Amino acid sequence: MLLTFITRMTLLSVLLLQTACDNSVLAGNKHSLAELQNLQTLGAEAKTKQLPILLIFSAEWCEYCEVLKEHVLHPMSINGMYEGKVVFLRNVGIDEPEPIPDWHGNPIKKSKWAYQINADLTPTVVFFDGNGKEVADRIIGISEVGLFASLVHVRINQAYANMGLTKRIPATPELLEQQQAR
Template structure:
């Protein structure tokens, strides 16, 4: 009986893996910002990075209620590159200049002290709009996010970077 229960539990967990993988694919973890920067420059597309912490309920809410639905909608395809970055991750990422940097040091560069913080950056890592810090008003967060994205897209295209 115990073996049957373990087998059933294993099958159930394996069945859920594609859902988790698909969810992660919607908002991938930042890993190589130099490569993202080249893509951003080629397409004149800003990079949106949600700076988060593991276990942060507000970070999860921003991701699940705003960012992932934006990606799923398809309305932002070709308009913005979506990434997330967990400041408490151990693995370094490749910075815009090609050097390795710890996630907490990357966040510190942009004076991020609260999570979630959403950054909108150009191909070289320069801010294109004022960062969105925290989740103050859920009713207006989507509008604030869209406004910041519109500003970032306009600035990116004006700069031609």
């Protein structure tokens, strides 16, 4: 009963957030988060730029995945402050049938890989280095959409530290924007 109440309140919060959101940004575009096409290539690029890779494991039928992509990851992917500068952002559609090259160039289905690494509960956000090593704590599910971007920033900084990098980003997207505007 308590779980049902919490679930309903979470859904209500998400719906209110969606209603309050400026839908003109999203009109005609569910999200522009790039789909993962090749782990080997992405890993090589991440190694070259010494950046972590953020992968959201999602499914087309997952409403929470869409909320997360539309309200947190889509804005991060389109604003030009993150991709290739702070982190590489990619969607991993676990319901897509076509295999992709894994970290070593071998073909693997996304659903099988998600199952192998225990990321088949959607949405799950996993942070990797360019070698395929997990470098920050996972984020599983959504508790509060408004705080999710800050949680992603915490994990990016954790990934930097675990990769032996000295760079850090501010706690929120707004602070990152201010920093990059200077």
